[in-house]
Amino acid sequence: MKKYKGYLLDLDGTMYAGTQVTEGAKEFIDYLYEERLPYLFVTNNASKTPDEVAEKLTGMGFPCTADNVVTSAMATAMFIAEEQPGADVHCIGGKGIRQALTDAGLNIVDGEQADYVVIGLDADINYDKYATAALAIRNGAKFISTNPDRTLPSERGLLPGNGALTSVLTVATDIEPIFIGKPEVHIMNKAVEMIGLPKEDLVMIGDLYMTDIMSGINSGIDTLHVQTGVSTYDAVMAEEVPPSYSVRNLNDVIDIYKEEVK
Structure with missing residues (x-):
């Protein structure tokens, strides 16, 4: 080898x-x-920041800092920033994706007008979040999903993953997203x-x-x-x-x- x-x-x-x-x-x-x-x-995983991922790993005994971590959130932010610097992004997701977008100089907007709609795993997903994102996509926003994972392993078993959440917007808009992870x-x-x-x-x-x-x-x-x-x-x-x-x-x-x- x-x-x-x-x-x-x-x-x-x-x-x-x-x-x-x-x-x-x-x-x-x-x-x-x-x-x-x-x-x-x-x-x-786009919901956690590199610092949070590193903290979990060091807690399990692995030598790790945030510099040892790349997330789908970081890759998503890089993809958008290279394609359209300073773009307006409507975001569904947690701290990890929001921090990555902000760090890349992108503007997070909450409304039906945006350059991009990004969806990452969101444990607090609800109908209103889906509705606003679907309208933004129908109004011309480019649709991006941080990753296609259909399931999420947990202590309880396999839970719905980001790919499952993404599928709701795909069905609602007839638009296939660009997957990053x-x-x-x-x-x-x-x-x-x-x-x-x-x-x-x-x-x-x-x-x-x-x-x-x-x-x-x-x-x-x-x-x-x-x-x-x-x-x-x-x-x-x-x-x-x-x-x-x-x-x-x-x-x-x-x-x-x-x-x-x-």
């Missing part, structure tokens, strides 16, 4: 499952930290920019084929599937484009790297 110069990592199912650290995850991040190999946690290239472009390395020197690590592995494949980045989450080894290897590698857990990667040094 190639030893890469930089590592892009999924969170849920790869680093942890709920409140439990995934087998091999902490050891692998400690290894990268000790080897001074740069890494970024790439998450579709994994498996789309937009969030990966942001991650590549942040880590500052060529794509050929990077690997995307995750458990779920349709988001994590496909995000690497779509972006021309090597992929490493970990068998600690949703997608099984047999399932991913049966795909038309399988991952570059698959391991039981991230301890296997450490063992491979150390064996190659001998």
Whole structure:
């Protein structure tokens, strides 16, 4: 297995499952930290700020700061700011997406006239929020969704994810959104920019084929599937484009790297 110069990592199912650290995850991040190999946690979660994501990870024992985190909210803000600097954005979502938009110099507006409508996961979603966003889209606002995740893992089970919320606006307006998060290239472009390395020197690590592995494949980045989450080894290897590698857990990667040094 190639030893890469930089590592892009999924969170849920790869680093942890709920409140439990995934087998091999902490050891692998400690290894990268000790080897001074740069890494970024790439998450579709747009509701939390990078500081909040980093706080959760450090609380679980991972060496992490906000500089180690790229969210779909950050990628969404970058996409809009590059396309139309200073744009007016009607936003459905939490603190993470709102802070990202503001930090990018975009104006958050509350009304039926906007340049863009952005939807991220919003636990307080209601009919009025949907109605205003739908009218803004029908009035010409470009429709953007932070990520297509249909479900959200929780201690209670699988809850409706942002993709499910987004579908309401799609049905109400007959407009398909531009998705930013994994498996789309937009969030990966942001991650590549942040880590500052060529794509050929990077690997995307995750458990779920349709988001994590496909995000690497779509972006021309090597992929490493970990068998600690949703997608099984047999399932991913049966795909038309399988991952570059698959391991039981991230301890296997450490063992491979150390064996190659001998």
